[in-house]
Amino acid sequence: MTGRSAVLQGAREAAGVPAAVLVAGYIGFGALAAGHGLPLPAVVASTVAVWALPAQLILVEMYTVGAPLVATVLAAMLSSARFLPMTLTLMPMMRHARYRGWHYLVAAQLLSLTGWAMAMARFADIETARRLPWFFGFTLVCIAASAAATAIGFAVAEAITPLVKIGLVFLAPTYYLLILLGSVRDRATAYALACGAVAGPLAYLVAPEWGVLIAGLGGGTLAFLLLPGRRP
Amino acid sequence: MNTLVVLVIACALATYVWRGLGAAISGRVRAEGPLFTWFGCVAYAMLAGLVARIVITPLGTLETTELWHRLGAAAIALAAYFLFTRRNLFVGVIAGGLAIIGLYSF
Numbered sequence: 001m002t003g004r005s006a007v008l009q010g011a012r013e014a015a016g017v018p019a020a021v022l023v024a025g026y027i028g029f030g031a032l033a034a035g036h037g038l039p040l041p042a043v044v045a046s047t048v049a050v051w052a053l054p055a056q057l058i059l060v061e062m063y064t065v066g067a068p069l070v071a072t073v074l075a076a077m078l079s080s081a082r083f084l085p086m087t088l089t090l091m092p093m094m095r096h097a098r099y100r101g102w103h104y105l106v107a108a109q110l111l112s113l114t115g116w117a118m119a120m121a122r123f124a125d126i127e128t129a130r131r132l133p134w135f136f137g138f139t140l141v142c143i144a145a146s147a148a149a150t151a152i153g154f155a156v157a158e159a160i161t162p163l164v165k166i167g168l169v170f171l172a173p174t175y176y177l178l179i180l181l182g183s184v185r186d187r188a189t190a191y192a193l194a195c196g197a198v199a200g201p202l203a204y205l206v207a208p209e210w211g212v213l214i215a216g217l218g219g220g221t222l223a224f225l226l227l228p229g230r231r232p
Numbered sequence: 233m234n235t236l237v238v239l240v241i242a243c244a245l246a247t248y249v250w251r252g253l254g255a256a257i258s259g260r261v262r263a264e265g266p267l268f269t270w271f272g273c274v275a276y277a278m279l280a281g282l283v284a285r286i287v288i289t290p291l292g293t294l295e296t297t298e299l300w301h302r303l304g305a306a307a308i309a310l311a312a313y314f315l316f317t318r319r320n321l322f323v324g325v326i327a328g329g330l331a332i333i334g335l336y337s338f
Contacts, residue, residue, distance in 0.1 A: 021322070028293075050243050077247065080249075081250055084254045088258045091259075108251035111251060116275075163337065166336055171325055174324070191273070215285075216274045219280070220275070
């Protein structure tokens with residue numbers, strides 16, 4: 001019963017601020033896609049299947065301007081490179097003899113920034129065997145709420161004024177800003193956030209399509225090398 | 233199948249490349265050690281870079297706002313989160329959304 005209660009615990013923790021913020025972000029996304037004239041089922045399907053808001057925004061924008069399929073898929077892939085370090089850091093924390101390999105391949109699909117950041121912050125207080133079911137409960141509530149919000153945003157797009165839309169769109173970066181700064185517990189995190197924050201806008205100026213990747217690899221490596229006691 | 237359906241599936245697979253790869257090889261990476269620290273640094277730097285880029289040079293809806301609107305709203309959100317509440321994420325986030333509407337209308 002450990003598993004089931006952990007699933008419910010994760011679901012309960014998602015069904016509050018994390019889901020509310022995702023709902024706000026995905027209402028904005030749904031409204032945007034409706035304005036571009038895309039069909040509702042494909043837009044909602046993108047939330048469930050892609051489950052990465054930057055990649056979804058790229059998909060909608062590039063499809064609208066008629067970009068080649070290969071270019072769009074490559075851009076979505078590059079924008080999602082963050083999932084590699086995210087899964088690499090998170091999966092070892094959820095490893096337990098009780099679970100099979102494919103459980104982690106499913107968990108990887110359910111991962112998002114919200115789930116990752118919350119798991120990284122919460123896992124210190126959750127025993128190892130309960131972490132994977134907690135993660136399933138947390139992320140499934142996030143995905144269900146986001147899919148519903150995408151449909152709602154699509155439906156109410158006409159009613160959203162530009163001013164309200166600005167407020168809604170700004171909720172997502174604000175959420176990321178607070179949760180990242182709130183997760184600073186050691187020197188490595190602090191250095192990485194500082195280096196990344198400087199590298200991000202600079203890399204974007206140099207190479208917009210590659211900016212996120214360059215900022216992560218460059219800023220992250222610089223932060224790592226700056227840590228005391230490290231040898232390059 | 234129409235192009236959009238193919239595109240959604242292709243983008244889903246494109247994001248899964250990183251997810252699946254990370255899950256598959258993570259077993260060989262110890263949770264402690266320099267490599268683990270480095271991956272953490274890259275993850276945090278990448279996300280911090282993305283957030284900073286969105287605030288400083290946004291695309292889409294936020295393009296109509298000024299830089300000081302966005303920086304001001306971010307500062308208000310940070311103050312609401314760290315100073316005025318004891319790290320209440322919901323209050324902080326809503327404060328950011330209301331602040332940019334207020335500053336933009338100002």
